[in-house]
Amino acid sequence: xxxxxxxxxxxxxxxxxxxxxxxxxxxxxxxxxxxxxxxxxxxxxxxxxxxxxxxxxxxxxxxxxxxxxxxxxxxxxxxxxxxxxxxxxxxxxxxxxxxxxxxxxxxxx
Numbered sequence: 001x002x003x004x005x006x007x008x009x010x011x012x013x014x015x016x017x018x019x020x021x022x023x024x025x026x027x028x029x030x031x032x033x034x035x036x037x038x039x040x041x042x043x044x045x046x047x048x049x050x051x052x053x054x055x056x057x058x059x060x061x062x063x064x065x066x067x068x069x070x071x072x073x074x075x076x077x078x079x080x081x082x083x084x085x086x087x088x089x090x091x092x093x094x095x096x097x098x099x100x101x102x103x104x105x106x107x108x109x
Contacts (some may be wrong), residue, residue, distance in 0.1 A: 002049040002050050002052065002053060003053050003054070005052070005054060006049050006050065006052035006053045006054065007049070008106055009052040010042075010052060012024065012028050012030060012035070012038075013038055013039060013042070014036065015028070015033055021035070039050060039108065041097065088102055
């Protein structure tokens, strides 16, 4: 099923084919790149009008809060830092068994 927005977009594409790019850009509030994107979506779907419907804007991969995974390890790291405050960050990462790419750890009070 196609929406009113899809009908409007198809009308803009038809206008673009008949009158050209300059007239379309003057008549409608769309960019040139958008016209080509819509045309590509129509061609990719085999001419189906449903392809011009609005697509989901939700990210495909959502971030997961990792703090709960590392809370115990950071507490252990803090205890080790208090017992050996002048040891380097590599030692602390090895002791806490963290898989971090960053090179600096902070002592938590």
